[in-house]
Amino acid sequence: MLEMKELVKRYGNFTAVDHLTLTVPDGSIYGFVGPNGAGKTTTMRIMAGLLQATEGSIWMDDVDMTKNPRLLRTKIGYMPDFFGVYDNLKVTEYMDFYAGTYEIPYKDRKDIIDGLLDIVDLSHKKRGLCGFPFQRDETAPLSGTKPHS
Numbered sequence: 001m002l003e004m005k006e007l008v009k010r011y012g013n014f015t016a017v018d019h020l021t022l023t024v025p026d027g028s029i030y031g032f033v034g035p036n037g038a039g040k041t042t043t044m045r046i047m048a049g050l051l052q053a054t055e056g057s058i059w060m061d062d063v064d065m066t067k068n069p070r071l072l073r074t075k076i077g078y079m080p081d082f083f084g085v086y087d088n089l090k091v092t093e094y095m096d097f098y099a100g101t102y103e104i105p106y107k108d109r110k111d112i113i114d115g116l117l118d119i120v121d122l123s124h125k126k127r128g129l130c131g132f133p134f135q136r137d138e139t140a141p142l143s144g145t146k147p148h149s
Contacts, residue, residue, distance in 0.1 A: 001026055002047075002076075007056035009042050016042040019056070049073040073102065091117075092126045 002024040009017040017039040024030050032040040045051035047058060049069035057066040065072035089097075095113045104112060117123045 001061065003059040004043075004047070005057050005059065007043065007046060007058070008054045009039070009046060009051070010054045017046070017053075047072075048076050077102070090126075091122070091128055 004020055004022045007017055007020040020043060034040055046053050049072035057064055060075055092113055096109050099109045117126050
């Protein structure tokens with residue numbers, strides 16, 4: 001189970017996330033919907049261990065992940081809507097890069113990438129170029145984190 005407790009993120013006098021508390025049961029999929037500036041991206045970055053909260057905590061299975069963002073990054077994958085990849089990067093090259101950011105051993109990456117592309121029915125795109133919008137192409141790198149179940 002993932003729990004965010006009283007999560008706050010401030011940038012100077014601006015509060016981007018204001019005391020958010022949320023519990024996500026095991027096996028659940030949640031999404032954030034709201035207007036620009038509502039704190040969705042900020043919350044996701046905090047949840048993924050990429051940004052530190054001003055206040056509050058993130059717990060997963062009774063472990064305070066706020067104190068161990070490296071462990072948190074092994075449990076939660078995050079793909080922003082724009083990552084800034086090169087226009088001529090192949091899908092497999094992009095996924096290999098992303099696997100490296102999650103410290104997946106180099107020797108394991110090809111099999112993992114091939115398996116993930118099979119799961120999302122995108123094996124036919126593995127030699128193609130990675131461009132925007134990714135649509136379903138973005139789901140496979142997230143799966144490389146071995147999601148918590």
